[in-house]
Amino acid sequence: MKLLHSGKVRDVYLDGDDLVLVASDRLSIYDVVLPTAVPDKGALLTQLSLWWFEQLTDLVPHHVISATDVPAEFAGRAVRCRRLEMLPVECIARGYLAGLGLREYQAHGSVSGVELPPGLVEGSKLPSPIFTPTTKAPVGEHDEFMSFGEVEALIGAGRAAQVRDLTLAVYARGAEKAAAQGLLLADTKLEFGLDPSGTVVLADEVLTSDSSRYWPADRWAPGGPQFSFDKQFVRDWSAGLDWDRTPPGPEVPAEVVEATRARYIEVYERLTAQEWRSSP
Numbered sequence: 001m002k003l004l005h006s007g008k009v010r011d012v013y014l015d016g017d018d019l020v021l022v023a024s025d026r027l028s029i030y031d032v033v034l035p036t037a038v039p040d041k042g043a044l045l046t047q048l049s050l051w052w053f054e055q056l057t058d059l060v061p062h063h064v065i066s067a068t069d070v071p072a073e074f075a076g077r078a079v080r081c082r083r084l085e086m087l088p089v090e091c092i093a094r095g096y097l098a099g100l101g102l103r104e105y106q107a108h109g110s111v112s113g114v115e116l117p118p119g120l121v122e123g124s125k126l127p128s129p130i131f132t133p134t135t136k137a138p139v140g141e142h143d144e145f146m147s148f149g150e151v152e153a154l155i156g157a158g159r160a161a162q163v164r165d166l167t168l169a170v171y172a173r174g175a176e177k178a179a180a181q182g183l184l185l186a187d188t189k190l191e192f193g194l195d196p197s198g199t200v201v202l203a204d205e206v207l208t209s210d211s212s213r214y215w216p217a218d219r220w221a222p223g224g225p226q227f228s229f230d231k232q233f234v235r236d237w238s239a240g241l242d243w244d245r246t247p248p249g250p251e252v253p254a255e256v257v258e259a260t261r262a263r264y265i266e267v268y269e270r271l272t273a274q275e276w277r278s279s280p
């Protein structure tokens, strides 16, 4: 296999016509990879993503070919998939206000050109879920919000409407299944690609705790940061440091690593209703 690309967290290999996406145990916050790994994180996110792809097959075709036909050294944390022509848009759906969406709202009263009512606070539920696409920034740069018109100009009006509708449909399905397990799906990021026939296919990872914000519904309290099943815990820990969010990132103490791992496991177990067993 040929290494095509090494992302902050995942490595992408080319194997014949296929791609093999390999998730590592690396953790990134504010686009900086931290020097400390979270054991099992790559496998947890890979297995959660595979589970979700299966829950969505009636909504959208996906890129997965096999979760097992991968090199032994990557077993459990790699996915063989169809190589697609990726659309240059990060397709984000938001049902609640958090993260960059919150900051954009505070600055402009809208996100990706979608006007929102005044008076919303951190963690607020939006009147209805919104599509807030961003650019896919090259390594080292940050993604920027795009208006729907900008997406239309980039990929065509028909495709733009299609990926918006698919993004909101996947969000709705994700939010519904999460709610059944007592979780709120605050937001999620999807990527789509085109297969050789021009069909839009769901790619990358889907509804993982790296690409999504999950909150326990019973602790939801708008007006401040929410208890979160993702790396928000590490972000909050890092806020107490004298670190300017540029590389190199700080070493993460063992108890923060363990608490973060426990959160990834909890979200996996609650969503899939399966006990997590780390691979031997």
Ligand code: ATP
Binding pocket: 005, 006, 007, 008, 009, 010, 011, 012, 019, 028, 063, 081, 082, 083, 084, 085, 086, 191, 193, 203, 204, 205
């Ligand atoms: P980041 O945190 O910056 O997103 P990452 O560790 O998640 O990094 P990426 O850099 O996103 O890794 O690497 C995954 C790459 O694989 C992305 O560029 C994504 O668009 C691409 N990709 C995912 N699925 C496919 C596919 N089926 N065909 C082609 N490219 C794909």
Ligand code: MG
Binding pocket: 007
């Ligand atoms: Mg990515």
